Amino acid sequence: MDNREKLLEQLTGVDSSKLNYYIELKKRNQEILKQNSRLEILQQLTRDINIDMSIEDILERAFTKFPQTLPCDFLGLVTFRNGALRLKALMPRDFCRIDNFPAHSPTLNVIRDRKAGIFNQTPEELSHVRINPRYPGPLRSLAVAPMFQRDEVIGALIVASVVDGAYSEADLSFVQHLADQLSISIQNARLYKQVSRAKKEWEETFLAVTDPIFLVDTDYNVLLHNNRLSPEMSGFWNQAVSNKCFAKLHGRTHPCENCPIKEVQRTGKPVFQRWQTETGLILDLSYYPVFNEEKQLSAVTIIIKDVTEKTKMEAQLVQTAKLAALGEMAAGVAHELNSPMTVIIGTAQLLARDLKQDAHYEQAEVLEDIINSGLRCKRIIQNLLTFSRQNQPPVTDIDLNAEVERVLSMIQYQINRSQIRIVEQLAPFLPRLTANGPQIQQVLTNLLINARDALGEVERKEKVITVATSLLVKDGKKWAVLSVTDNGTGIAPENLSKIFTPFYTSKEATKGTGLGLSVSLGIAESHNGTIEVESRLGEGSTFSLLLPVEQG
Ligand SMILES: Nc1ncnc2c1ncn2[C@@H]1O[C@H](COP(=O)(O)OP(=O)(O)OP(=O)(O)O)[C@@H](O)[C@H]1O
Ligand SMILES: [Mg+2]
Incomplete structure (x- = not known):
């Protein structure tokens, strides 16, 4: 060029300074354009790199802009972790393979020195870079810039060309800028991931409660x-x-x-x-x-x-504690009352007998009232004692049907007097049970008296109480069942849950204490059994005592 200009100058005699000036201006202009384009790339990268992008995408974007700005046949991002280098991303994506970075590798030098560098290499020096034959090679010059996170080197950005001596110091400074920008993006992406993971975890926890x-x-x-x-x-x-x-x-x-x-x-x-x-x-x-x-x-x-359930249970606990205290007190009182009652009844009976002997029948009848009331008091005392389970009577081998007969023979007359027919449906071959006979009699008596009372309050063409025994298999277990069915008043559904509660009664004070069923249930449970009720208001009820039959 110089020769041509000189020749021209010599031939034309025109001072070439003007020409030089224009050439210089053009060069400057190109330089400024290149600089602009680089700034544009950096700016665009900052703008484009959104946190969802992968590192490959980020590199691809930069790579497509390079031809106008920087000689580049290969762009690579290498990470440095635990002393080892790894090619994390590259453009073109299938350009080469690098399995091992040797100790003399330029990238390792840059990371060690924490300083960007330009390297013009012989093909032998870069033999560890195995280039895909589809691309021109070998690489001859490299511009490598370290990537920092806070003060730590986390990797390096490599720009390489097949042309020898392709990079200037200005190019290197651009590569360093690019590396800095990429470091920020990678860090942002990492932070974003951490924040979104934490957010997701918090949201999941919040929703799981x-x-x-x-x-x-x-x-x-x-x-x-x-x-x-x-x-x-x-x-x-x-x-x-x-x-x-x-x-x-x-x-x-x-x-x-x-x-x-x-x-x-x-x-x-x-x-x-x-x-x-x-x-x-x-x-x-x-x-x-x-x-x-x-x-x-x-x-x-x-x-x-x-806390509905919890509160109910707490109330129940308080109730149970109250009942236990009441039971204890009742047992004490009942025990104390037992002896004077015996004296009252005994003395009244003696007096009545004497009066009858002396033919004072009217006075004797007054005493009969005392005796009857006294006996009723004793029954209540007995109930209270059983309720508080102070006396644990022994169990023997019993025949349920025989116990039924015993009870009926005692109170049948009393029931028949109320125009009630008793129907017996006793299962013929019931196994013998281990139970306390008198207690089973007590349960049946309670059930029968309740049935009678329920029939006393209704008008029926025929008032019937059915006493039945049967065998039942339930929950894989064998049970002997003693049931009492009446066609009396029946029980309203809302009262069904209350009838076993001690002192719950719908009867007038002189007639019922409200202990019959709670005592009976207590007896059933002490025999590992239970009492079941089926009732329809206005139609009648069936109370069933279930007692376990021992297998074998
Ligand atoms: N067969 C039945 N038909 C209708 N209601 C019944 C029947 N058996 C029990 N009840 C109801 O259950 C309540 C409680 O019965 P429970 O035997 O515990 O006490 P009570 O009969 O009132 O008094 P007590 O038996 O202590 O003399 C009765 O007052 C009655 O309202
Ligand atoms: Mg009763």
Whole structure:
């Protein structure tokens, strides 16, 4: 070129300085264009690299822009972890394989020195780079820049060309910029992944909790909830016209009076509250403050717990404890009353006998009332004692049908007097049972008297009590069943659960103490049996005593 210019100068005599000036200007212009294009690449990379992109995609984007800016036949990203180098991504994607980076590899030098470098290599020096024959090779020059994360080298960016001496210091500085930009993107992507994983974990935990949880801001807006509020807890959720907690939870248009959120706001401390819903649920609500970085209350977390069952069980426990105490007291009183009652009855009987002997029949009859009332008191005392299970009578081998006959022979007359027919349906071949005979008699007597009382309150063409025995196999176990069926008043479904409760009675005070069935159930259970009831109001009832039959 110089010769040509000189020749021209000599031939034309025109001062070539102008020409030189233009050539220089053109060169500068090209340089500026290249610089611009590089800046554009960096800018575009920053803009384009969104956090969802893989490293391969990022490299591809850069690579497609290179021809205008930088000689590049190969672009690679190498990671450095635990002292080992690994080719993580490359462009073109199938350009080469590098299984091992030898100790003299330029990349290792760059990482060790923490400084970018240009390398012009002989093919032998780069023999570890096995280039796909589809591409031109071998690589002759490399520009390698380290990638940092905080102060640590995490890898290197390699730009390579098949042309020898392809890179200048300016090119290297561009490669370093590119490497820095990539490091930031990789770090961002990693942080994004960590944050999204943490977010996902938190969301999954939040949704997994079966108790309803809400996040409500200080202006009562429901910010977040885990969709666990059942319609029984609040029927307003879906109908609510606004997103305010008072609308969604209570169907209100204004905040509730004494709203716990206000109290949390005032005190900065958790608040606990108990609700009883119209649907009969008991709910415990906990309001926890949520603070922002400035330590100001930003929201309130509300957790709702259905404690209906728990509360019922607690009440039952208290009831049981009360009953136990009552039972103990009753046993004491009953025991104390037993002896004076015996004296009263005995003395009255003696007196009555004497009076009868002396033909004072009227006075003797008055004494009969004392004796009868006394006997009734003794029965009640006996019931109280059995109820509190103070006396544990022994068990023997019994014949259930024989016990039935014994009871019927004693009270049949009393029942027949009330115009009630007794039907016996006794199973012929019942196995013998291990039980306490008198107690079984007591149960049957209670059931029969209850049946009689139930028939006393109804008008029937025929009043019938059926006493039946049978064998039953239930839950894989054999049971002897003694049932008493009447066509009396029957029991309202809502009262069925109450009839075994001690002292529950529908009878007038002189007639019933409300102990008959609870005592009978106690006896059944002490025999490892139970009592079942089937009843229809207005039609009648069947009470069945189930006693286990020992196998073998
Ligand atoms: N066969 C039945 N038909 C209808 N109601 C019954 C029958 N058996 C029991 N009941 C109901 O159950 C209640 C409780 O019975 P339970 O035998 O425990 O006490 P009670 O008969 O009232 O008094 P007690 O037996 O102590 O003299 C009765 O008051 C009655 O309301
Ligand atoms: Mg009774």
